[in-house]
Amino acid sequence: MGKIALFLPQEEMLYQAHNLLPDYDLDVEEVKQTNPQGVLTEAKRAVEEGVTIIITRGLQALLLKKYMAIPVVEITMTAQEMGLLVVKAKQIVNKPNPRIAVVGFPNMFSDMSRFSELYDVDFRTYFVDNSDEIQGQVKRAVNDQCDLIIGGESVLVITEQYQIKSLYLTSTEESMRQALKTAERMDYAMGVEKRSVAQMETLIDYSDNGIIQIDGYGNIVSANAMMEGLIQKKAEEIRGSHLCDIFPEIRRESLQWILEEGRDYSIQLERNHTLLFAIIAPIVVDEKVDGAIVTCHRIRRPQLEKPEVETDADRKKKYMPVMAQFSDIIQESEKMQECVQLAKLFAYSEQPVVLRGEPGTERRIIAESIHNSSMRRTGPFLDIPCEGLAEQEQWNLIFGEKGAAVQAQGGTLLLQDADQLSFPNQYRLYQLIRFHVYYGAQIGNLRKLDVRVIATVSRSLNQLVKEGKMRKDLFYLLSGLELEVPPLRERKEDLNQKIAQAFQRSCERYSHYHILTEGAKIILSRYPWPGNLFQIDSFMDRLVLTAKKRVFDEVSIVRLLQSLYPEESEGLGEESQSDVLYAQLLQTGKKEKQYTALIHTEEAAKIQETLRHYCGNREKTAEALGISKVTLWRYMKKYGIEV
Numbered sequence: 001m002g003k004i005a006l007f008l009p010q011e012e013m014l015y016q017a018h019n020l021l022p023d024y025d026l027d028v029e030e031v032k033q034t035n036p037q038g039v040l041t042e043a044k045r046a047v048e049e050g051v052t053i054i055i056t057r058g059l060q061a062l063l064l065k066k067y068m069a070i071p072v073v074e075i076t077m078t079a080q081e082m083g084l085l086v087v088k089a090k091q092i093v094n095k096p097n098p099r100i101a102v103v104g105f106p107n108m109f110s111d112m113s114r115f116s117e118l119y120d121v122d123f124r125t126y127f128v129d130n131s132d133e134i135q136g137q138v139k140r141a142v143n144d145q146c147d148l149i150i151g152g153e154s155v156l157v158i159t160e161q162y163q164i165k166s167l168y169l170t171s172t173e174e175s176m177r178q179a180l181k182t183a184e185r186m187d188y189a190m191g192v193e194k195r196s197v198a199q200m201e202t203l204i205d206y207s208d209n210g211i212i213q214i215d216g217y218g219n220i221v222s223a224n225a226m227m228e229g230l231i232q233k234k235a236e237e238i239r240g241s242h243l244c245d246i247f248p249e250i251r252r253e254s255l256q257w258i259l260e261e262g263r264d265y266s267i268q269l270e271r272n273h274t275l276l277f278a279i280i281a282p283i284v285v286d287e288k289v290d291g292a293i294v295t296c297h298r299i300r301r302p303q304l305e306k307p308e309v310e311t312d313a314d315r316k317k318k319y320m321p322v323m324a325q326f327s328d329i330i331q332e333s334e335k336m337q338e339c340v341q342l343a344k345l346f347a348y349s350e351q352p353v354v355l356r357g358e359p360g361t362e363r364r365i366i367a368e369s370i371h372n373s374s375m376r377r378t379g380p381f382l383d384i385p386c387e388g389l390a391e392q393e394q395w396n397l398i399f400g401e402k403g404a405a406v407q408a409q410g411g412t413l414l415l416q417d418a419d420q421l422s423f424p425n426q427y428r429l430y431q432l433i434r435f436h437v438y439y440g441a442q443i444g445n446l447r448k449l450d451v452r453v454i455a456t457v458s459r460s461l462n463q464l465v466k467e468g469k470m471r472k473d474l475f476y477l478l479s480g481l482e483l484e485v486p487p488l489r490e491r492k493e494d495l496n497q498k499i500a501q502a503f504q505r506s507c508e509r510y511s512h513y514h515i516l517t518e519g520a521k522i523i524l525s526r527y528p529w530p531g532n533l534f535q536i537d538s539f540m541d542r543l544v545l546t547a548k549k550r551v552f553d554e555v556s557i558v559r560l561l562q563s564l565y566p567e568e569s570e571g572l573g574e575e576s577q578s579d580v581l582y583a584q585l586l587q588t589g590k591k592e593k594q595y596t597a598l599i600h601t602e603e604a605a606k607i608q609e610t611l612r613h614y615c616g617n618r619e620k621t622a623e624a625l626g627i628s629k630v631t632l633w634r635y636m637k638k639y640g641i642e643v
Contacts, residue, residue: 002052002187003028005132007034007042007064009057009152016176024180026187035520036060036131043068053186055179058105058152059131071186075179079110081172085150086119089167093147101146102125103137103155104169108412134158167292210276210296216289218243230296231271243294245544247278258282262289262628264550266512268299275299277511279550287618287633299511323372323381330501332493335486338364346481347373352433352453354418354478356460359487360532363456364414366485371412376452380412386415391422399428405438418455421465423471427455430474488536489528498536499524506540514547519554527561528568539564555627604639607632611641 004026005339006017020620027052032043039060046054054064057075064072076391082102089100096428099122102109106127115123124146126137128575131154138158141149148165149155159166204211206474210227214220219242223235230483231238231246244252249269252364258265271277278296280393282289346353347370357361364383371381372401382404384397397405421429431437438447457464461479464470471489488495499521507514543560562569607625614620620633635641 002190003029003050003188003203003583004055004183005029005043005046005051006031007039007054007056007060008075009033009035009060013057013176016173019175020177024184025337026180026184031488034060036063039063040067043070052190053183055183055483058108061107062105071190073172073173073183073186074107075184076107077109077169077171078174078178079112081175082109082112082115083119084172085167085169086115086121086123089150090119090121091150092165092167095147096120097122098147099124099145101144101149103134103139103141103149104128108169134359138162142280155616160280163450166471174527175509197492208297212238212243212245212246212294212296213291214294215291216259218252218259220246221291230274230276230298230626250278253591257396258292259289262631266514266547266550270294277513279513281400281550284629287629297511309329324368325372326369329369330363330494330497331488332497333491336491336494339483339485342483343370344373346370346483347631349481350375350452351481352455352478354461354482355454355456355485356458356482356485357456358458358530358532360529360534360536361485361487362533363485364416366483367412367414367456371452372452374412374452376411380408381412382408383416385417386418387417389420391425394421395428397439398425399432403433405449405451406447410450412452412454415455419455419457419459419469426471426474430471430477433474433477444606467590487529488532492525495529496521496525498533499540501534502540503543506537506544509541510544512544512547514544515551517551517553517556518624519626520552520557523554523557523561523572527572530568603635604641607639608641 006028008031009548014033020030021028023403024448029046029049032042033402034056036059039056043054047068051070053071053073054068055073055075055576056064061072061074064070086100091097094101094456097120101124102112103126109125112123112125115121124141124144125365126141128134128137132153134154135158138149138151138155139162142162142164146164147168149159150169151159151166152169156168164275204224207224207226210230211224212227213221213222219240220238223238233246239248244250244577247269250267254265254267257263258280259282260283264282265280267278267280269278275298276296277299278294280292280294283291285291292566313490329336329340331340343353353367353370355366367383368381371377384404386394386398389397396403397414400406402535415429418429432449432451433453436449436451437451438457455478461470461482463473465475488498497621503514503516506512533540539560542564543557558569558572561572607621610621611618612626614624618629620634622629625632627635
């Protein structure tokens with residue numbers, strides 16, 4: 001709670017204050033009668049003693065507001081109090097429709113614009129800005145043939161010179177009560193703000209991130225201890241310096257854009273051989289940018305593990321990695337739920353399983369989950385690629401003396417792209433599955449093996465047989481437990497979740513923190529992703545690593561997709577007129593002006609529609625459109641849109 005001081009011009013007001021103060025929860029330091037000549041001295045002394053709010057009236061209030069950096073609560077005559085004085089003045093003058101004047105400082109009075117009508121008088125006000133003007137305003141009232149003048153002590157002294165009737169400007173306890181209520185509310189608000197500021201300062205000081213606050217011109221206002229450590233300079237040294245002088249990597253044009261447009265910005269920096277990721281976020285107050293907060297944190301470099309001597313136990317372990325579980329698979333969509341359910345049933349069988357699907361689908365994870373749910377879960381699991389290998393290489397890798405078939409004894413052998421096996425090796429696979437035997441390099445070198453085979457293919461087994469790329473005997477062995485893994489584009493629920501996970505993982509991997517707008521999410525979910533999981537992970541890494549801003553909108557996503565995958569991205573964003581309009585709206589926010597009047601009309605209509613949907617709420621409207629409140633306000637002003 002703050003300390004309060006009352007500096008009052010009249011002794012009567014002292015009594016009023018003492019009578020009312022017990023009714024209010026205020027820490028009153030002193031109540032004193034003062035005059036304009038000495039109030040500044042008293043106020044300075046009070047502030048030094050810890051006073052945070054001063055209550056006073058008239059000229060004293062004006063002086064303190066002008067020369068003191070402290071909240072001043074003004075005692076203002078209420079309309080009821082002034083009404084009583086006007087009624088008393090009418091009684092003194094005792095004539096119909098008398099001309100009543102009030103001379104004083106305007107901050108002393110409430111609204112008196114309707115007094116003439118209310119009290120059947122010719123009511124006039126003669127306000128002054130300083131005490132030197134009182135003489136002239138009294139003279140004006142006399143020349144205007146006013147019947148009576150209401151004013152303070154200095155006014156009444158002058159009225160005696162003109163022998164005109166006067167009435168002392170006295171107040172009741174009501175104006176004092178209102179001032180005390182205002183001081184109480186102000187004290188509470190200041191307490192809340194003080195606590196909030198203290199909490200924020202503590203949070204900033206003990207943050208693991210370096211934090212700098214800049215004003216609207218880019219000059220540094222403050223910096224926390226962590227930032228001092230990152231740049232190896234004290235806050236006092238950099239206070240007042242321009243941000244771009246401390247971080248030359250930040251271009252002044254970019255910073256100016258942030259402070260004008262209200263957009264955030266991210267950049268990678270290096271200080272003292274330490275990589276930093278910086279985010280510059282604008283401070284927006286009443287839809288105007290009032291500076292920005294710069295947050296920096298270290299980018300963790302990956303630690304290389306020291307090589308260790310491999311033992312027999314280690315060799316055994318590497319064939320028994322921690323396997324995936326069915327619960328690890330994203331399966332929000334009905335298609336994927338059906339796929340996983342079948343895979344769970346296949347896990348109970350000892351027969352070979354064929355997983356058919358596009359590259360990048362969850363074929364490997366499903367294979368691991370089948371193994372981990374089977375009776376062979378304690379045995380080894382080996383994953384062998386078949387594509388791109390010559391026939392002899394395939395034989396050595398899979399069926400050789402130390403090949404995967406031998407190493408997978410008692411476990412599961414996963415053959416990736418098994419349709420790429422040569423016909424001789426397809427026969428060897430047939431023998432392994434059908435008879436559980438292995439033929440060595442020498443004739444008659446027969447060996448029994450207990451291995452379960454899981455194979456992945458990109459096309460159906462029937463199609464492979466028709467094209468002459470698979471032996472029929474092998475086909476009949478494999479076709480029983482064939483399972484199709486649907487691509488992500490056919491599983492919108494899974495796709496959206498995977499996109500969110502991959503984006504978050506890339507941000508965490510590189511210690512970047514970015515946001516996808518709703519429009520960006522729409523475009524990402526619409527793209528077909530022929531590479532499925534692999535492609536999404538790769539794209540997100542590229543997106544995060546090359547980011548120039550914190551927020552990714554529809555336009556930036558479309559541009560990157562078209563740059564990387566021009567064929568698959570052709571026409572992207574044209575399927576939905578509303579989405580195209582959304583992209584154009586964002587482009588207009590980047591000052592691209594090549595648009596027709598029709599597009600401008602559609603933009604305005606889109607904004608109006610969204611505003612109506614959110615009942616005029618600008619914050620929710622801006623969020624829905626993927627733009628800042630500042631940009632929304634600019635559009636509303638541009639198109640003359642009113643809420």
